[in-house]
Amino acid sequence: MALPAPGASGADACDAGAAAHHGGAAAPDASVAPLHGDAATRYTVAVRALCEFTAKAGDLDSRFTPSPTAQQGIAGHAAVAARRRPPYESEISLSGQYRELTVRGRADGFDPAALRLEEVKTYRGELEAMPGNHRALHWAQLRLYGWLLCEARGYASLTLALVYYDIASGRETALTETRDAAWLRAHFEDHCERFLCWARQELAHRAARDAAWTALAFPHAEFRAGQRELAAAVYRGARDGLCLAAQAPTGIGKTVGTLFPLLKAAPAAGIDKLIFLAAKTSGRKIAFDALAQIDAGHGLPLRRLELVAREKACVHPELACHGESCPLAKGFYDRLPAARAAALELGVGALTRETLAAVAETHAVCPYYLGQELSRWVDVIIGDYNYWFDTSAQLFALAVGNDWRAALLVDEAHNLIERARGMYSAELSQAAMRAVRKTAPGMVKPALDKVNREWNALLREATEPYQTQEAPPDKLVFALQAATAVITDHLAEQPGQDAELQRFLFDALHFCRIAEGFGSHTLFDISRGPGRNDSLLCLRNIVPAPHLAPRLAAAHAATLFSATFRPARYMADMLGLPESARWLDVASPFDASQLAVRVVPGISTRYREREASLAPIAELIARQYREAPGNYLVFCSSFDYLGRIADACAERHPDIPCWRQSRGMEESERAAFLERFTEDGRGIGFAVLGGAFGEGIDLPGARLIGAFIATLGLPQINPVNENFRQRMEASFGAGYDYVYLYPGLQKVVQAAGRVIRSRSDRGVVYLIDDRYARGDVKRLLPPWWRIETVRPGGDGSKPASKNNENNENNGEKSCNTIA
Numbered sequence: 001m002a003l004p005a006p007g008a009s010g011a012d013a014c015d016a017g018a019a020a021h022h023g024g025a026a027a028p029d030a031s032v033a034p035l036h037g038d039a040a041t042r043y044t045v046a047v048r049a050l051c052e053f054t055a056k057a058g059d060l061d062s063r064f065t066p067s068p069t070a071q072q073g074i075a076g077h078a079a080v081a082a083r084r085r086p087p088y089e090s091e092i093s094l095s096g097q098y099r100e101l102t103v104r105g106r107a108d109g110f111d112p113a114a115l116r117l118e119e120v121k122t123y124r125g126e127l128e129a130m131p132g133n134h135r136a137l138h139w140a141q142l143r144l145y146g147w148l149l150c151e152a153r154g155y156a157s158l159t160l161a162l163v164y165y166d167i168a169s170g171r172e173t174a175l176t177e178t179r180d181a182a183w184l185r186a187h188f189e190d191h192c193e194r195f196l197c198w199a200r201q202e203l204a205h206r207a208a209r210d211a212a213w214t215a216l217a218f219p220h221a222e223f224r225a226g227q228r229e230l231a232a233a234v235y236r237g238a239r240d241g242l243c244l245a246a247q248a249p250t251g252i253g254k255t256v257g258t259l260f261p262l263l264k265a266a267p268a269a270g271i272d273k274l275i276f277l278a279a280k281t282s283g284r285k286i287a288f289d290a291l292a293q294i295d296a297g298h299g300l301p302l303r304r305l306e307l308v309a310r311e312k313a314c315v316h317p318e319l320a321c322h323g324e325s326c327p328l329a330k331g332f333y334d335r336l337p338a339a340r341a342a343a344l345e346l347g348v349g350a351l352t353r354e355t356l357a358a359v360a361e362t363h364a365v366c367p368y369y370l371g372q373e374l375s376r377w378v379d380v381i382i383g384d385y386n387y388w389f390d391t392s393a394q395l396f397a398l399a400v401g402n403d404w405r406a407a408l409l410v411d412e413a414h415n416l417i418e419r420a421r422g423m424y425s426a427e428l429s430q431a432a433m434r435a436v437r438k439t440a441p442g443m444v445k446p447a448l449d450k451v452n453r454e455w456n457a458l459l460r461e462a463t464e465p466y467q468t469q470e471a472p473p474d475k476l477v478f479a480l481q482a483a484t485a486v487i488t489d490h491l492a493e494q495p496g497q498d499a500e501l502q503r504f505l506f507d508a509l510h511f512c513r514i515a516e517g518f519g520s521h522t523l524f525d526i527s528r529g530p531g532r533n534d535s536l537l538c539l540r541n542i543v544p545a546p547h548l549a550p551r552l553a554a555a556h557a558a559t560l561f562s563a564t565f566r567p568a569r570y571m572a573d574m575l576g577l578p579e580s581a582r583w584l585d586v587a588s589p590f591d592a593s594q595l596a597v598r599v600v601p602g603i604s605t606r607y608r609e610r611e612a613s614l615a616p617i618a619e620l621i622a623r624q625y626r627e628a629p630g631n632y633l634v635f636c637s638s639f640d641y642l643g644r645i646a647d648a649c650a651e652r653h654p655d656i657p658c659w660r661q662s663r664g665m666e667e668s669e670r671a672a673f674l675e676r677f678t679e680d681g682r683g684i685g686f687a688v689l690g691g692a693f694g695e696g697i698d699l700p701g702a703r704l705i706g707a708f709i710a711t712l713g714l715p716q717i718n719p720v721n722e723n724f725r726q727r728m729e730a731s732f733g734a735g736y737d738y739v740y741l742y743p744g745l746q747k748v749v750q751a752a753g754r755v756i757r758s759r760s761d762r763g764v765v766y767l768i769d770d771r772y773a774r775g776d777v778k779r780l781l782p783p784w785w786r787i788e789t790v791r792p793g794g795d796g797s798k799p800a801s802k803n804n805e806n807n808e809n810n811g812e813k814s815c816n817t818i819a
Contacts, residue, residue: 061131147184158179213264255286275388275409417575523723598765630682
């Protein structure tokens with residue numbers, strides 16, 4: 001179905017035959033469930049979410065307190081239920097009404113013979129150490145369940161039992177009270193009444209939001225070439241609840257072209273949350289700017305939130321994150337309601353890092369945790385990939401636990417492969433473990449000694465400096481699991497103590513979690529260092545698809561888009577895209593005459609031949625600059641090669657302004673690097689391929705008139721990547737392409753895409769390496785490029801102005817290394 005013409009609105013704006021309203025249970029966080037008829041004026045909330053809103057009080061405390069895993073919690077509930085005798089009932093679904101509210105939940109257990117209702121909570125450590133505000137929250141939940149059960153079955157009173165189950169010992173501790181139905185009803189209505197004002201506000205916001213989004217007009221006078229095609233596909237994907245894989249060239253406005261149709265589709269499709277995921281800070285900023293364009297100052301009911309990392313949001317990084325140390329944590333939940341309300345009053349605008357910090361300062365609360373809380377109440381969330389795809393992804397957990405109907409937009413999705421590999425890989429250092437062991441308490445040392453013995457037994461078998469094995473040894477994994485249990489119990493008694501031991505615990509828990517899911521998609525290897533006990537165990541994810549597929553399936557709809565999202569089979573194999581995924585390849589709106597693409601085959605950038613390449617590359621850059629002065633970028637495979645080429649240019653042509661990317665640049669330094677690319681500027685910027693300046697930056701017009709790419713971007717050849725290649729060959733029959741060629745050429749095309757950003761741009765790209773002349777390489781370059789072959793000496797290399805199995809990095813640290 002076609003999208004409306006620019007400026008159109010209302011029913012004509014998008015296909016009227018959109019997906020049916022979402023009629024499932026509402027999110028336990030109290031997000032609105034859009035319903036039909038009279039139910040559209042009702043608000044459905046889960047018991048737990050209602051209590052968290054009305055009964056959560058006291059301090060914020062993020063100190064590590066050992067808690068059961070989800071699997072342990074499920075097992076603990078099952079163990080308690082198994083001890084009960086018939087006619088005991090488990091998992092009783094309950095619901096009740098209060099004015100516009102529908103309250104739903106699932107009580108853990110009920111003994112009808114004893115009229116005893118139970119709420120089971122699993123824990124580990126000392127029960128007495130549990131904060132009082134946690135206990136109060138548990139009682140509030142149980143009492144609400146008590147009234148819902150009395151109302152459903154006509155009981156006059158009940159015995160309420162809060163059952164705490166220690167997963168380590170299997171011991172139960174039951175706290176009981178008896179309440180009559182009248183008291184329970186009053187308790188229920190009190191909580192509902194305190195929530196009702198908020199519920200009415202949220203109902204009104206959802207109604208206004210859906211009406212405004214349905215009538216939304218495209219923010220520009222017309223779509224760019226290719227942008228309408230992309231927008232229509234995103235709209236249909238959201239309408240039909242499908243996964244869309246879209247390749248669209250840089251410069252067509254992909255961010256607006258995906259956000260606008262998703263906003264249009266959300267009301268009819270019953271979408272609760274739009275989640276925009278980016279690999280870099282620049283991607284998040286572009287998304288916020290796109291939403292501002294869509295709003296265009298109209299004050300749309302469009303709550304949008306930027307989630308940032310804790311270290312960037314923290315006001316007091318020198319303080320521990322609990323009420324005894326940080327003033328923003330003390331009484332956090334007491335001040336949260338006012339801060340939350342104030343933030344959402346601003347929510348019709350953008351809740352950026354800066355605006356959140358201002359609200360948090362006014363109300364003396366932690367800005368990071370205020371942002372976490374607000375993610376439950378906003379419409380559009382913008383954050384990093386890890387918020388949905390990581391092993392402990394916050395937004396994914398909220399969406400699944402709260403039954404959100406979420407729609408994902410995954411920006412520059414080719415980056416997700418490498419990022420996901422990192423998320424689902426784990427490593428342990430023997431040296432770090434031995435250092436922890438030296439200061440570990442007495443109860444922990446024997447457990448670490450057992451791990452060390454199993455580790456040493458493994459090393460006796462693995463005698464090479466680098467070696468792989470079929471799988472991590474069961475004995476070692478069991479020893480690690482036992483050690484984590486001992487350390488966890490110790491830290492439960494000594495919360496907040498021994499940061500190094502806690503760090504090792506987290507690493508070991510992650511290693512054990514990855515080991516539990518070990519399969520052909522993961523590589524286990526052992527690396528020996530120079531020291532006797534300096535070895536590293538790694539579980540390296542090779543194919544992230546088994547982990548990513550369920551995350552994509554959990555969303556109502558997902559759009560993954562990039563300028564380099566091909567070959568399709570490779571992307572599907574790596575990312576776990578479903579067979580039902582729709583594929584879109586948007587033709588470039590740019591003409592070949594806009595970009596001169598020049599292959600320079602007379603130069604090799606292979607590692608062993610780089611010394612000989614320096615002078616010809618420096619001369620090529622200087623000649624192009626002198627014939628067409630302006631701003632250029634030079635992309636290299638590593639910081640070492642970057643420095644050597646830049647030094648050669650500076651030595652031979654000191655009059656040409658040059659600036660360089662450095663390792664570990666701060667955000668302010670990256671901004672300063674880009675600020676040198678002005679409309680009337682002149683000079684050469686040197687950057688690494690695949691780094692901060694290789695994609696996601698916009699330098700239109702004369703800010704950038706050309707690029708030199710002195711590499712194929714191939715990852716480093718080393719034992720790890722060679723093992724990856726062998727596994728890929730066995731699984732997909734294309735090991736070299738999957739590990740080296742495709743990732744490398746994606747970076748090349750992304751970097752070249754910085755040059756042409758609009759239909760009026762003109763520029764030049766030099767592809768410097770003899771391998772660019774090969775047919776298998778040329779086939780991976782954009783089809784609209786018209787490629788010339790030139791010699792480094794100058795014949796045929798006319799400049800353009802602006803008004804397209806090889807040992808590349810052996811022997812040095814590469815910026816493009818997979819492992």
